[in-house]
Amino acid sequence: LVSRKRHPEDTVVHVGDVVIGDGRKTLIAGPCSVETEEQVFQVARSLKEQGLKLLRGGAFKPRTSPYDFQGLGETGLSILRQAADKYGLKVISEIVNPADMERAARYVDIVQIGARNMQNFELLKAAGDAKLPVFLKRGMSATVEEFLFAAEYIASKGNTQVMLCERGIRTYEKWTRNTLDISAVPLLKQESHLPVFVDITHSTGRRDIQLPVAKAALAAGADGLMLEVHPDPSVALSDANQQIDIPQFETFMNEMRSTGLFK
Numbered sequence: 001l002v003s004r005k006r007h008p009e010d011t012v013v014h015v016g017d018v019v020i021g022d023g024r025k026t027l028i029a030g031p032c033s034v035e036t037e038e039q040v041f042q043v044a045r046s047l048k049e050q051g052l053k054l055l056r057g058g059a060f061k062p063r064t065s066p067y068d069f070q071g072l073g074e075t076g077l078s079i080l081r082q083a084a085d086k087y088g089l090k091v092i093s094e095i096v097n098p099a100d101m102e103r104a105a106r107y108v109d110i111v112q113i114g115a116r117n118m119q120n121f122e123l124l125k126a127a128g129d130a131k132l133p134v135f136l137k138r139g140m141s142a143t144v145e146e147f148l149f150a151a152e153y154i155a156s157k158g159n160t161q162v163m164l165c166e167r168g169i170r171t172y173e174k175w176t177r178n179t180l181d182i183s184a185v186p187l188l189k190q191e192s193h194l195p196v197f198v199d200i201t202h203s204t205g206r207r208d209i210q211l212p213v214a215k216a217a218l219a220a221g222a223d224g225l226m227l228e229v230h231p232d233p234s235v236a237l238s239d240a241n242q243q244i245d246i247p248q249f250e251t252f253m254n255e256m257r258s259t260g261l262f263k
């Protein structure tokens with residue numbers, strides 16, 4: 001169902017009045033984790049000012065350590081919803097439990113499935129049943145083929161409003177958090193008709209190369225980018241080393257506009 005051989009035309013994802021994958025480039029931004037109302041509202045206001053439509057934020061955080069901040073759960077989803085409604089944005093947030101999928105539809109416009117859950121087949125099927133657009137991230141050790149089969153699980157439940165996100169894979173390289181597999185972008189575009197995104201925050205794990213990586217991703221044919229923005233990354237409860245602050249985000253947006261790749 002996700003193969004371009006069967007469906008040659010690009011899938012366009014509709015999130016209310018927001019259209020993704022129609023040739024224009026889409027940016028998704030927001031904090032790694034939802035922490036406070038003030039934090040999310042500040043970021044949402046900046047997104048609005050910069051012309052973005054999609055606000056991200058983690059409420060259920062799949063952390064490597066059980067002792068790290070696990071997210072605010074439903075309270076976090078509610079904060080995202082309020083901030084998005086105030087600034088006319090749509091909400092994208094990760095859901096980790098199939099049982100939460102129905103409840104999530106009250107708060108989110110797009111369900112994110114994280115790298116660690118790319119092959120959580122019950123979750124994929126629940127996302128397929130939920131009938132909300134799904135943002136599926138590539139597992140950090142998944143092949144492109146396994147990634148496409150994960151998308152197929154969602155589509156097999158009748159939901160083809162799926163976006164694919166390359167977020168970096170595990171290699172021996174230590175100077176980046178993950179290794180961005182840039183060739184996955186044209187491969188995914190060639191093999192499937194779904195919109196393809198690149199997460200420039202988790203793939204690099206560092207701020208200083210996000211701009212060239214963003215340009216490379218769009219030049220390689222990505223339909224959009226995901227990045228993390230926090231009012232004060234130094235006090236962030238997750239991913240403090242890689243989120244950019246609001247002035248850095250404004251600079252990033254100006255630079256991206258000047259490339260002509262992004263309007």
Ligand code: PEP
Pocket residue numbers: 032058062094113114115116137167199202
């Ligand atoms: C995220 O985007 O919030 C996230 C946890 O990323 P990933 O699943 O790619 O690690």
Ligand code: MN
Pocket residue numbers: 032033202228238239
């Ligand atoms: Mn993060």
